[in-house]
Amino acid sequence: MKVIRALLSSDAVTAHIRQAYSLAEPIQAQLLATGDNDSYLIESAGWRGVCRVYSLRLQPGFSHDERRCELAWLLHLAERGVRVSTPVPRRDGALLGRLDAPEGMRDLALFTWAEGESAAFSNLEGMERFGQRLAELHLASMRFQTRLPRMAIDRKRLVDTPLERITGLLQELRLEPELARLQALAEPIRRRLDSFPSDEASHGFIHGDCNGENHHLTPDGQVVFFDMDLSGPGWFAYDPAVLLWTMRRAGVPAPDIVESGARCIAGYQRVRPLASWELEALDDLVLARHFWVMGEHIVDIPSLGALRVGPSYWRLAITRILEWQQTPLVPLIRERLSREGAP
Template sequence: MFDLRPLYSTLHIEAITQFIGEHYAVEGPVSCQMLQRGLNDVYLVTGKNGERYVFRLSQHRARGPADVKTETAFLIHLSQSGVPVAAPVPTREGTFFVQAHAPEGWRSGVLFQALEGREPHATDLGDAWANGKTLAMLHNASEAFSSDGAVYRLDLEHLLWRPLARLQESGIIEDVSAYNDLKRIAEEAGRAIEAFGNLTWAYCHGDCHGFNSRINDVGEAVFFDFDDSGPGYLAYDLSVFLWANVSFGRKTIRRWDAFIEGYRAVRPIGSDDFEAAICFVIVRHFWLMGEYATRANEWGSNTVSWIAREANFLKTWQTEQLVNRLF
């Protein structure tokens, strides 16, 4: 008989409910509702008295297992430093993450306090400003955090070169000339970034695109989803917000301006870091394409077919930031 090993499994909601009851001191009866599946499985957890939590069950990704040990340590540090974030909830044993055995292997789980407040609005410049402010607070606090033992570093190897290799390995881009175009763009972006001599290194959120937050009743942006966090280029952490406002046909540059104003209200930005953020837009897009390329066998080739059409965006951005300069 063939061993039909699963690549990814969706667990019964009853099993998740029982698992949380066994590992966390949430007063029962506990109810669970799946919010989303994708790079991770995310569940809304409600206790007896209506208290709400979010449980994230990580998947294995091409980069390897989730670095929940460093992630939760960073979140605790941020919370203690007064940065508004979704704090992890300790287990009955006093740890901040658990391991769950799924059919495909061990997966890491973290329970977080559910955030109150509303989702940020795409047209609200105040929300963009608030996101910039919180990211600056995060970077300030990160200076007192030791990232020793972090599994991943958000450097060019992690963000650009490995994703580029995954694009080639996936076979999604069948046109050799199209892949060569992407390879050339990646190499030019890499050289441009390496030419900066004074880029700041910080512990990064890694996915601050403006919607991994909730706006609370005093207008703060409270951050969550630190799954892609790690020590890396501060310019990359800035660039993710810019990328979210210029990629996939979006042209909302005013949100970027407001974001930067909010950031600078708390923390200055070095000239090299600001200039490099514009180059890192290309790196961010390669990172995303690489992530999706590794999911072709799980999500299906149709779901990731958009990757083959992205050279035009990258070429256009490269021309604008090197020649015409929108900023």
């Protein structure tokens, strides 16, 4: 009997942690969340961490070596003063291990706990600090070098591959009008992504999932980044664009998105000024992010079901993309920055 995805018990994870890591007893695991991967809180004699059990997806995803690359990058950032949740070495010195699960061998890593708490988008001071620390992360990433592979966050990953998945599913569902509309909406986005430079000044290892839930603010005003399993080489502008996409998709009113987004960009530019094309690219990258998410939802059909990507899903997607194209955020953010005298 084939298993697509198993949820490991807390006892099974506890047993693996006890065997593989040099932690003090008592050791206890508790499931925190399931998503692209499964995360468990690990408590050990007053110490806390998070164990991530990476999923085995049916579509091509990150390889074992690509995940090793992610962990090496996190250590690189920490060594340069960026506050990140870092991998904990195993007894054998490795950062990434494997666990025998019903569906096959799953990669596993243990991370330090990210201190602090999530901040609301309306926390403007928090948005500004986040922008500053994100820029510092990008500057530190410029010096990251490795021979390990890592999937790029580029046009292929954001738009081309998702569009191939969308085409296959919508043809199967016989939603030809919706497919034709999405293909037409994707084409100008693809052309604009092709025009973006990929030089060292604007391109490097990025977080890849700055959705507002993957960083914490500490009481002393610091920002701690975590859940960076979607990271990879990409345009630096993509990270703040994901924050804007998250607010748009959540239905945050446009004036509030502009206010929060402008404070984030203002903080970012105090550390790393954005080139003019990077600021202009934010709206296009918001749309590219939405295509990527749609593609990921198709990948998840075998484990999460097909109901959530039925006909109404695609009609709403078209409505959203059209609305976002017709109401770009960048002119409003630029005006807000100019009014405040921000860089």
